[in-house]
Amino acid sequence: MKQYGICIAGGGSTYTPGIVWMLLEQREHFPIRKIALYDNDGERQEKLGKACEILVRERYPEVEFFYTTDPEKAYTDVDFVMAHIRVGKYAMRELDEKIPLKHNVVGQETCGPGGIAYGMRSIGGMLENIDYMMKYSPRAWMLNYSNPASIVAEAVRRLRPQARVINICDMPIGLEDRMAKMIGLKSRKEMTVTYHGLNHFGWWTSIRDRQGKDLMPAIKEKMAVNGFIVDENEYLYDNRMSWRSTHYSGKKLLEIEPDCISNTYLQYYLYPDEVVAHSDKHYTRANEVMDGREKTVFTECARIVEQGTSQGCRLEIGNHALFIVDLARAIAYNTGERMLLIVENQGSIRNFQPDAMVEIPCIVGSEGAEPLALGEISTFHKGLMEQQVAVEKMTVDAWIEGSYQKLWQAITLSKTVPSASVAKAILDDLIEANRQFWPELK
Ligand code: NAD
Ligand code: G6P
Ligand code: MN
Numbered sequence: 001m002k003q004y005g006i007c008i009a010g011g012g013s014t015y016t017p018g019i020v021w022m023l024l025e026q027r028e029h030f031p032i033r034k035i036a037l038y039d040n041d042g043e044r045q046e047k048l049g050k051a052c053e054i055l056v057r058e059r060y061p062e063v064e065f066f067y068t069t070d071p072e073k074a075y076t077d078v079d080f081v082m083a084h085i086r087v088g089k090y091a092m093r094e095l096d097e098k099i100p101l102k103h104n105v106v107g108q109e110t111c112g113p114g115g116i117a118y119g120m121r122s123i124g125g126m127l128e129n130i131d132y133m134m135k136y137s138p139r140a141w142m143l144n145y146s147n148p149a150s151i152v153a154e155a156v157r158r159l160r161p162q163a164r165v166i167n168i169c170d171m172p173i174g175l176e177d178r179m180a181k182m183i184g185l186k187s188r189k190e191m192t193v194t195y196h197g198l199n200h201f202g203w204w205t206s207i208r209d210r211q212g213k214d215l216m217p218a219i220k221e222k223m224a225v226n227g228f229i230v231d232e233n234e235y236l237y238d239n240r241m242s243w244r245s246t247h248y249s250g251k252k253l254l255e256i257e258p259d260c261i262s263n264t265y266l267q268y269y270l271y272p273d274e275v276v277a278h279s280d281k282h283y284t285r286a287n288e289v290m291d292g293r294e295k296t297v298f299t300e301c302a303r304i305v306e307q308g309t310s311q312g313c314r315l316e317i318g319n320h321a322l323f324i325v326d327l328a329r330a331i332a333y334n335t336g337e338r339m340l341l342i343v344e345n346q347g348s349i350r351n352f353q354p355d356a357m358v359e360i361p362c363i364v365g366s367e368g369a370e371p372l373a374l375g376e377i378s379t380f381h382k383g384l385m386e387q388q389v390a391v392e393k394m395t396v397d398a399w400i401e402g403s404y405q406k407l408w409q410a411i412t413l414s415k416t417v418p419s420a421s422v423a424k425a426i427l428d429d430l431i432e433a434n435r436q437f438w439p440e441l442k
Contacts, residue, residue: 003033004332005078007137009129010085010146011037011067012044014289014297015320019082020052022321024059030329032060037067038074038129041089045069051301055310071129075136080328084145087125088437090294093118094286095433101281103426105417109285110148110200111268112416113423116407117430119151119395121437123159126152130163141368143168143327145320150199153342153357155396166369167342168327169199169359170320171263177319178247179207179261181230182222183215188319191215192338196349196374196381199342199359200265201388203257203381219261220254227251228264239292242285245278257380269384269415330364338362341369351376356389387415404441 006023008016016037023032035056039045049067056065068074075081086093096114101107108114126146133140142165146152153167172195176188185191194206207215227250235244246264249271253262256270268275297315304310323339330337338361345358348371352358362369377385394410397403404427411423431441 001031002332003031004080004328005034005036006032006328007036007038007074007078007081007133007140009038009074009081009083009142011039012041012048013039013084013086014293015084015145016048017052017055017297017301017315018317018321019324021055021059021315021317022325024055024063025317026325026329027060030325030332032063034064034078036065036074036078038069038071039067039085040069042069047298047305048301051304051310054304054308055313058310071132072136075132075140078133078137078140079332081129081133081137081140081142082145082324082328083126083129083142085122085125085129086146087121088118088434090286090290092121092434092437093289094284095430097284097286098281099429099433100416100426101276101279101284102429103422104276105422105426106268106272106275107279107281107284108268110150111265112272112414113411113426113430115148115151115200116391116395116411116414117434119148119155119392120399120407120439121434122146122148122152123155123396123399124437124439126156127159130156130160130165134160134163140164141166141328141331143324145170145324148199149342150201150357150392151395153199154392155399157344157355157357158396159400164368166327167199167357168324169340169342170323171200171265172202172204172340172359173319173323175228175250175261175263176207178228178230179215179219183218185209193340194361194372194374195340196358196360196377197263198357198385198388198392200263201269201385202263202359203260203266205260207261216261220258223250223254223261225251227254238296239288242288259378269388272416327364331366331368334366335364337364339364339369341371343369343371346371348372349374349377351382352385353389356385357392384415387413398441399439402439402441407441 096117097107100113106112144167149167180188195204228247249267341362345356362371391413398407412420
């Protein structure tokens, strides 16, 4: 069996130890020969790198492991790049959330003006990493989690059309896991789903079990009571309280769209006033993450390093890591697994523009993703998606052209923003905060 070489770009990410651990766990299904971590912040990466080194040594010692800030070293001789960079790190995420909120607009990592601001930072960092891959391992595939995935995907489609990049999101599988639990299934993998939309902007239209039985009625019945909440206790761990209201929003989204099951990200577009009313302008999700997941992961890694062993390690390993490893395996072994991926529409949704990056079911094999044909979508979904895809395309236009006007229009077009004047006030604050990261706008 061939053994694969992996580069993890954004080696200092809070998700890196989980992915490394998953790669070690999956050795029977997906044998590897090398893991290289790459980050442009060597100090941050080293803290996780030292712990991962111990994990690898204890669980899969044949694997070559190193961490580096040298792109040539990291990207040479790899088959897959698993990317999860955050340009500007949590300090900038905090501003993406707090600046719009100051203007009474949704403050969110990937949606609305915050997501647009993040997109304007991510495009450059992603192109840089894609170029390293194309230079040092031109046959490799990049499996990309870096957000905002929809804007990144559109930028890559336009600016690096030849690159072998597949953009992915863990939100559908996370919510599917919840739906499976609600109705007593062991795993989301027992369900076959049909889903359409944009990234962080989509709907399940069909969910069936292995025998073809429709599971949607039973799931909706549960969701009508508690949305996607399945266990009240889980939010107490790791500062996750804001996830409770996100999961609860599934109930409200079912009221406006009873025919489908909506991705909770639609709450920011369909109930923005309520989201803003329930937000704390001084303590947002970025603060929760810095006090929660980031602290937990770095503390746990420091403990592993100090003790010199990963025994008794409390790091989380779950769906997020499994999905990206499953995707690599599907390409490596041509498995034909059905997965939701972000791909160019090209007729899959018949009544939607062909050059939009959409999130839909695909069959995955050695040539990458083969999208399924889904037919037509409803006028409600189409109207919402057309507005949102225009926001994403105009953000990429603004980045390429360095255009203030286009970015102002993009923010104005977001359904989360009430007017052009509010959009302008937010934009001016965002420009100030992002000087170090955005192209200069004229
Ligand atoms: P994090 O801040 O902990 O880690 C990101 C790392 O990227 C940092 O160590 C940073 O130094 C590094 N980085 C920044 N710019 C870089 C560049 N140009 N080259 C190399 N490295 C660079 O962030 P996190 O919370 O662990 O999340 C990581 C990324 O994954 C984010 O973009 C997040 O939005 C994304 N994410 C996506 C999904 C999804 O569904 N698509 C799910 C979870 C996380
Ligand atoms: C989900 C989404 C990701 C997003 C993450 C934020 O997993 O699919 O795209 O980055 O949520 O989670 P956090 O815990 O960082 O707020
Ligand atoms: Mn996502």
